[in-house]
Amino acid sequence: MRILTIFVLICLVVSLVFDRKKTFLGIKKGWKMFLNILPTLLNVLILVSVFLYLVPKETLIKWLGKDSGVMGMFIAAVLGSISLIPAFVSYPLAAILLKSGVSYQVLAIFITTLLMVGVLTLPLESKYFGLKVAIMRNSLSFVGAIIIGVLIGIFI
Amino acid sequence: MxxxxxxxxxxxxxxxxxxxxxxxxxxxxxxxxxxxxxxxxxxxxxxxFLPFMFILIGLFDVWIPKAKIEKHIGNESGIKGIVLVVLLATLQAGPLYGAFPVTYLLWKKGASIKNIFIYLGAFSTLKIPMLAFEIGFLGLKFTLLRTIITLPVFILIGYLMESYLRNKNFEIKQPN
Incomplete structure (x- = not known):
């Protein structure tokens, strides 16, 4: 994280040197996005705080940890498919879950389904592609996410 | 009020x-x-940590000429077409449903079925601003690994969708 912060600062300086106006516009845009996402982020943090209090660590590890196997992957895939969490919020959330004992494999599936599969946005998607094609794309992405998770479990 | x-x-x-x-x-x-x-x-x-990340995303947004790139993308075929749609997708920001209108534009411009779905896959999982986020929160190793594994998976999805839809009068509509 420190390296990334330094990287951002370097980008900022370079950007300032080239175009001051553009840089301020960029900062303003970023700040606006941050303020937009902040309530969602806080809400998710609150829910996770309560969730991690209610669910003992051992239980979490048993269901979603390294040895949770097929069940853990399935839970992650279903949760990721039906949730509408912005990606900006999903990474901090995943970081917390990782520290609480959830495995990389399960998180990879959760994140990938969250990004690629949208059950709640299916009605919107079918307006563009038709219902059948939308369901096909989502199903293939669902399977793809599980393959991605399994491979990550093998490599990490 | x-x-x-x-x-x-x-x-x-x-x-x-x-x-x-x-x-x-x-x-x-x-x-x-x-x-x-x-x-x-x-x-x-x-x-x-977050304000820094959003500054990065904001800078990214003002410096990358997305509209210009979009103009040059469309009916290129083969590997070049794939590379271009993936590149375009990685420069975007926003949720998946924000990509549907773009697929309509790409479709109008003659992009293939395969590239449309590859674009969707890349859009949802490989956006550069999001990758910066992912590295920050989950580490470089996880991010690289996930990216490398995800890329062939959604390219395959693109091929599968195309082989199924090729002779099925598939079209992308603009909802009104």
Whole structure:
């Protein structure tokens, strides 16, 4: 994280040197996005705080940890498919879950389904592609996410 | 007035949580203490780091000429077409449903079925601003690995969709 912060600062300086106006516009845009996402982020943090209090660590590890196997992957895939969490919020959330004992494999599936599969946005998607094609794309992405998770479990 | 009520709406849940913290302090509710500690710990970690990330995303947004790139993309075929749609997708920001209108534009410009679905896959999983986020929160190793594994998976999905839809009068519509 420190390296990334330094990287951002370097980008900022370079950007300032080239175009001051553009840089301020960029900062303003970023700040606006941050303020937009902040309530969602806080809400998710609150829910996770309560969730991690209610669910003992051992239980979490048993269901979603390294040895949770097929069940853990399935839970992650279903949760990721039906949730509408912005990606900006999903990474901090995943970081917390990782520290609480959830495995990389399960998180990879959760994140990938969250990004690629949208059950709640299916009605919107079918307006563009038709219902059948939308369901096909989502199903293939669902399977793809599980393959991605399994491979990550093998490599990490 | 409208702005205030919007603000209240957005932060309603946070306010309820604040009241919950106060009450659990008053009644010495141990669970409330644990939950507060959890929250504070997570919050501290995020709040230092997040503004930097959003500055990066903002800078990215003003420097990358997305409209220009979009103009040059469309009916290129083969590997070049794939590379171009993936590149275009990685420069975007926003949720998946924000990509559907773009697929309509690409379709109008003659992009193949395969490239449309490859674009969707890349859009949802490989956006550069999001990758910066992912590295920050989950580490470089995880991010690289996930990216490298994900790329062939959604290219394959693109091929599968195309081979199924090729002779099926598939079209992308613009909802009105």
């Amino acid at each position: 409208k702005k205030v009520s919007q603000w209240i709406n957005k932060y309603l849940f946070v306010g309820v949580f604040g009241i919950f913290i106060l009450i659990s302090q008053l009644f010495n509710f141990a669970g409330g203490q644990t939950i507060t500690n959890n929250f504070w710990l997570f919050f501290k970690e995020m709040i230092i």
